Amino acid sequence: MSVHYRSIISETDPLYQPVSQDESHEPADLQLGQEDEVLAEEFIAQEHAVTHDHRIGWIHFILGCAVLLPWNVLITASPYFLSRVAGSSLKDTFSSYLSTTFTVANFAFLAHATATERQSTNSRRALLSIAALTILTFMLILSTYFHPSARAFFAFAMLNAIAQAAAGSYLQTSIIAVASLFGPTALQALMSGQAAIAVAVSGVEVVSAAISLHNPPAPGIVVESEPEENSAFFFFAFSTLFYLVSAWAHIQLTRLPAYHDLMGRFSQASHQTTASESTREEKKSQIVRTFKANMIFNFSVAYVFITTLSVFPPITISVQSTNSEMHPLLFIAVHFFVFNVGDFFGRYICQFERVLVWSSKRILLMSLARTFFIPIFLMCNIQRSSTSGPSTAIISSDVLFMLILVAFGMTNGYVSSLCMMAAPSVEHNPRLKGRVEDVDVAANVASFCLVGGLAVGSFGSFAVRAAVCGCNPFIG
Numbered sequence: 124m125s126v127h128y129r130s131i132i133s134e135t136d137p138l139y140q141p142v143s144q145d146e147s148h149e150p151a152d153l154q155l156g157q158e159d160e161v162l163a164e165e166f167i168a169q170e171h172a173v174t175h176d177h178r179i180g181w182i183h184f185i186l187g188c189a190v191l192l193p194w195n196v197l198i199t200a201s202p203y204f205l206s207r208v209a210g211s212s213l214k215d216t217f218s219s220y221l222s223t224t225f226t227v228a229n230f231a232f233l234a235h236a237t238a239t240e241r242q243s244t245n246s247r248r249a250l251l252s253i254a255a256l257t258i259l260t261f262m263l264i265l266s267t268y269f270h271p272s273a274r275a276f277f278a279f280a281m282l283n284a285i286a287q288a289a290a291g292s293y294l295q296t297s298i299i300a301v302a303s304l305f306g307p308t309a310l311q312a313l314m315s316g317q318a319a320i321a322v323a324v325s326g327v328e329v330v331s332a333a334i335s336l337h338n339p340p341a342p343g344i345v346v347e348s349e350p351e352e353n354s355a356f357f358f359f360a361f362s363t364l365f366y367l368v369s370a371w372a373h374i375q376l377t378r379l380p381a382y383h384d385l386m387g388r389f390s391q392a393s394h395q396t397t398a399s400e401s402t403r404e405e406k407k408s409q410i411v412r413t414f415k416a417n418m419i420f421n422f423s424v425a426y427v428f429i430t431t432l433s434v435f436p437p438i439t440i441s442v443q444s445t446n447s448e449m450h451p452l453l454f455i456a457v458h459f460f461v462f463n464v465g466d467f468f469g470r471y472i473c474q475f476e477r478v479l480v481w482s483s484k485r486i487l488l489m490s491l492a493r494t495f496f497i498p499i500f501l502m503c504n505i506q507r508s509s510t511s512g513p514s515t516a517i518i519s520s521d522v523l524f525m526l527i528l529v530a531f532g533m534t535n536g537y538v539s540s541l542c543m544m545a546a547p548s549v550e551h552n553p554r555l556k557g558r559v560e561d562v563d564v565a566a567n568v569a570s571f572c573l574v575g576g577l578a579v580g581s582f583g584s585f586a587v588r589a590a591v592c593g594c595n596p597f598i599g
Contacts, residue, residue, distance in 0.1 A: 176379075176381060178375075178379065179305055179309060179312075179376070179379065179381065180308065180309065180312040181312070182372045182373075182375060182376045183298075183302050183305070183309045183310075183312040183313045183316065183376075184312045184313070184315060184316040184319065185316060185368065185369055185372040186298045186302070186313060186316065186369060186372060186373060186376075187298075187312065187313035187314060187315060187316020187317045187319070187320075188316040188317065188319055188320035188323075188365065188369065189253060189256075189294065189298070189316075189320075189365070189366060189369035190291070190294060190295050190298050190299075190313070190316070190317055191316075191317035191318075191320055191321065192256070192320050192324070192362055192365065192366070192369075193225075193256055193259075193260075193287040193288065193290070193291040194225065194229075194291070195320055195321045195324045195325070195463075196260060196263070196287075196324060196358070196359065196362045197221060197225060197283075197284055197287065198221075198222065198436060198459075199321075199324050199325050199328050199358065199459050200263070200328075200355050200358070200359070201217075201218055201221075201436060201440060201455070202328075202332070202351050202354070202355075202452050202455055202456065203267075203351040203352065203354065203355035204217060204218075204221065204276075204280055205217055205218070205351075206351040206352070207270075207273065207276045207280075208273040208276060208277055209273075210273070211273035211274070213273055213274070213277050216588075217277070218436055218437045218440060219437045219581065219584050219585055219588060220277075220281070221280065221281070221284060222432060222436070222437065222577075222581040222584065223578070223581035223582060223584075223585075224281050224284050224285060224288075225284040225285070225287070225288045225581075226288070226432070226574065226577040226578040226580075226581045227578050227581070228284070228285040228288035228289060229288035229289075229291060229292055229574050229577065229578070230571075230574045230575055230577070230578040232288060232289040232292035232293070233292040233295065233296065233570070233571050233574050234571065235292075236292045236293045236295070236296040237296055237410065237567045237568065237570075237571050238406065238407070238410065240296045240297070240300055240563070240567055245296075245297040245298075245300055245301055246297070246373070246377050248293050248294075248296075248297045249293075249294055249297040249298060249373050250370060250373065250374075251293075252290045252291070252293045252294035252297065253294060253366050253369055253370045253373070254370070255286070255290040256287060256290045256291065256294070256366055257363055257366040257367065259283055259286050259287050259290065260287075260359055260362045260363045260366065261359075261363050262283060263283065263355070263359045264356060264359040264360055264363065266279065267352045267355055267356045267359070292574075295570060295574075296567050296570070298313065298373075299313065299563075299566045299567055299570050300563040300566060300567055301376070301382075301563075302566070303547040303562050303563045303565070303566035303567075304385045304386070304389055304562060304563060305381075305385065306548070306550075307544040307545075307548055307551070308474070310540075310543055310544050310547070310566070311470070311473045311474050311540060311544055312474075314470045314473070314536070314539070314540040314543055314544075315467065315470045315471050315473075315474075315540075317470070318463065318466045318467035318469075318470045318471075318536050319467055320365070321459075321463035321466060321467070322460070322463045322464055322466075322467050323361075324358055324361070324362065325456065325459040325460040325463045326460055327357060327358040327361055328354055328358055328456045328459065328460070329453070329456045329457055329459075329460050331353060331354035331355075331357045331358065331456075332350065332354050332450075332452050332453045332456040333453060334353075335350030335351075335353045335354055335452075336350055336450050336452065336453060350452060351452065354452075354456075388559070389559065389560070389562075389563075409560070409561065409564050410564055410568060412561075413555075413561050413564045413565045413568050414568050416554040416555065416565075417546045417552070417554055417555075417565055417568065417569065419483040419484070419486075419487050420483055420486065420542050420545060420546040420552075420569060421542075421546070421568060421569055421572040422487070422490075422572070423483070423486050423487045423489075423490040423538070423542050424490070424538075424539055424542035424543065424546075424569055424572055424573045424576065425572040425573060425575050425576030425579070426490045426491065426493075426576060427490050427493065427534075427535060427538050427539045427542070427573075427576060428535075428539070428573055428574075428576030428577045428580050429576045429579045429580040429583060430490075430493045430494055430496065430497065430580065431493075431531070431535050431580060432576070432577050432579075432580025432581050432583065432584060433497060433580045433583035433584050433586075433587050434496070434497055434500045434584065434587055435462060435531070436458075436459070437584040437587070437588055438500055438501070438505065438584065438587055438588065438591065439458060439462075439500060439528070440455050440458065441505045441506045441591070442458070442500075442503045442504055442505055442506070442524060443504050443505070443506045444504075444521050445504055445519050445520065445521055446521060449521075454521075457525075458524075458525070458528060461525050461528045461529055461532070462528045462529075462531060462532040463532060464529065464532065465528065465529040465530065465531065465532025465533040465535075465536070466532035466533070466535050466536040467532075467536060468532075468533055468536065469532065469533040469534060469535060469536025469537035469538075469540065470536035470537065470539075470540045471536075472537065473537065473540040473541065473544065478537075479541070479544075480541055481541075481545050481548075481551040481552070483545070483554075486538065486541050486542060486545065489534070489537075489538045489541075490538050490542075493531075493534050493535070493538070496527070496530075496531050496534075497587065499518070499527055500527070500531075501587075501590070501591065502516065502517035502518045503516055503517075503518045503519075503524050503527075504516040504518070504519050504524070505591055539573065542569060542573075543566070543569055543570070543573070546565050546566065546568075546569040547561075547562045547563070547565035547566035547569065549562060552565075
């Protein structure tokens with residue numbers, strides 16, 4: 124690298140220095156030419172320049188909200204979905220089936236979206252995905268007016284989840300690919316937005332649940348709808364409107380001069396060929412190369428969500444309040460809100476340089492350490508099946524349970540953000556070896572591994588549930 128490039132790096136956060144020492148042994152098997160070095164220097168300089176443009180940060184924050192909104196809408200609507208399958212054998216396993224169906228579909232479609240991602244088509248793909256998600260969420264609004272059988276509703280919910288996972292996959296790759304070009308700052312805003320929408324949606328759910336339960340109907344009065352339906356209607360409507368806002372934000376991003384400058388520099392670095400066959404082979408080779416180079420980051424971000432989804436929400440919603448006056452609907456809603464607040468805070472603090480960690484080994488250790496949360500949750504006041512026999516909870520305090528949830532959420536947001544910020548960083552990740560054309564691929568591969576972690580964690584929730592109830596976890 125030239126002296127100018129090294130000077131740019133030396134001005135960054137001091138935490139970058141240990142990364143240089145720990146990982147300087149990486150073989151430099153891919154040497155950059157002089158032209159590529161200049162492009163890398165200019166690219167990093169442009170990343171630093173847009174760091175101070177608050178419009179870019181806010182736009183990516185909004186788009187981050189849109190990326191994770193499909194998952195949060197479905198997972199936060201668990202009380203509504205459970206009320207629709209109440210009295211059937213589907214109730215006990217519905218949450219595990221929903222999370223598994225969504226994440227497996229998301230993983231499958233994300234594989235195709237990652238392999239076919241092109242910067243030239245990302246804008247159109249993002250807008251089409253947002254349009255599809257708007258329609259699918261509106262269908263959930265309509266579902267609150269109909270009362271089919273439990274099995275029919277189960278089928279509808281799973282099909283809607285698959286469709287939302289598909290649309291969300293293409294939206295995710297498009298948004299993350301663009302954000303990666305703006306550098307770690309934009310990715311941090313994107314990750315914070317993903318958590319913020321979870322806080323907003325779960326906050327609306329808490330308020331809706333509280334309002335629905337505040338004035339119970341007088342004896343003899345027929346209630347036209349359940350509290351869960353009223354609550355679900357409000358946050359489904361909120362989500363539908365937000366998709367329209369996110370479409371507007373994306374259009375504004377594509378009109379910014381900085382967007383066109385970065386796209387121009389990226390196109391120069393990409394060395395695209397005109398032959399379609401050659402392009403496909405190069406793309407495949409690029410994905411494999413980047414996946415191997417960032418193996419530690421990719422595994423770390425996957426394991427974060429393997430741990431999270433193995434207990435949240437299938438196990439955590441089984442925890443009962445020790446306060447007999449607390450309605451289960453409200454307790455579950457508050458529990459989602461508390462986790463999401465912790466998750467948001469963990470992502471939010473990543474904008475401060477003092478808490479940033481770029482070392483892949485340190486990030487991996489933090490990811491693995493989250494495993495200890497699983498037995499801790501199993502010590503809480505979990506509602507077990509009648510066949511499993513009575514048990515005494517070691518942790519029987521609602522306050523302590525919520526504090527554990529906050530810590531669980533904070534570590535989820537913090538470690539996952541570190542992974543997503545470091546993996547595609549030309550400046551901080553020596554494994555990329557300054558290759559600007561690998562930036563968006565590295566970001567999408569890490570995102571793909573994140574979703575893979577969600578899928579594995581969802582399957583893992585069945586195993587954890589089996590340990591809790593001592594039963595067949597697939598049938599309750």
